């Protein structure tokens with residue numbers, strides 16, 4: 436039987452410029468279309484950490500140097516990042532489908548995700564956005580711009596912003612309708628634009644939702660069979676980057692929770708992926724979660740690699 440699969444793509448694999456992003460999504464489209472060609476229903480979610488940070492910083496710099504450029508609130512930057520990434524991704528998937536003579540519509544849904552405006556995450560920013568900086572550059576940005584900067588998984592310093600948990604997806608009925616009609620949907624880009632409800636209004640709130648958590652939430656809402664989190668590493672490791680590093684093929688929920696307690700997964704990078712995989716795998720009997728690299732997506736589904744998180 437074919438599966439309904441939510442594929443979550445890492446924002447760090449999308450490159451730093453429009454040209455790099457176009458190249459990256461061409462590469463990304465192939466394993467995604469392989470899954471579609473195999474008959475699976477595929478819903479795509481993606482990160483936006485580097486991109487939303489870049490957009491926000493660019494708008495900030497421009498607004499301070501020219502009266503013609505307004506200050507751009509963070510939720511609007513999130514919406515821009517969904518459009519920017521969705522535009523390239525939907526075209527790359529469309530082209531790849533057409534090259535294989537598959538006439539399937541592809542669209543990006545600008546997606547808002549409901550959060551709790553009193554989420555404790557607003558007191559403690561953890562989500563890395565934007566570029567990587569040296570320690571000295573980070574200290575300068577902290578002083579000059581008031582950013583909170585933290586070290587990101589041994590790769591350098593990055594700005595961090597609040598990252599509340601996703602509660603619901605505002606456009607879920609639209610997404611379901613498209614999926615049920617065999618259309619390829621890109622949704623909850625960048626974890627979704629964080630909003631809270633006030634009467635009939637949805638109000639944007641400055642934050643970046645983790646796309647791994649938002650993807651797990653979307654996968655639950657759509658009653659998906661599979662959550663596949665694609666990132667830069669083929670498998671999850673314990674003692675990552677150390678001499679006794681050990682790559683894992685299977686991770687039970689109990690083991691994963693023990694390794695989380697022991698601090699094996701870096702916050703802001705691997706930790707949310709493992710937590711999102713746990714929350715999806717334990718949400719209903721039969722649901723599966725896999726963490727692997729883009730290149731290994733097909734082999735991962737075939738059970739040949741990746742880290743499978745099971746009940």
Ligand SMILES: Nc1ncnc2c1ncn2[C@@H]1O[C@H](COP(=O)(O)OP(=O)(O)O)[C@@H](O)[C@H]1O
Pocket residue numbers: 444445446447448482588665666667668670671672673674675699700701703704705706
């Ligand atoms: N225990 C771990 N096992 C594997 N990778 C880890 C681990 N802890 C941290 N990482 C790092 O997390 C990265 C994935 O996170 P990140 O790049 O933030 O994700 P995304 O692909 O969503 O942008 C990996 O490339 C790796 O460098």
Ligand SMILES: NC(=O)OP(=O)(O)O
Pocket residue numbers: 444445446447481482483484485563625626643644645646647
């Ligand atoms: N929003 C989000 O989780 O982005 P990254 O995947 O780029 O961290």
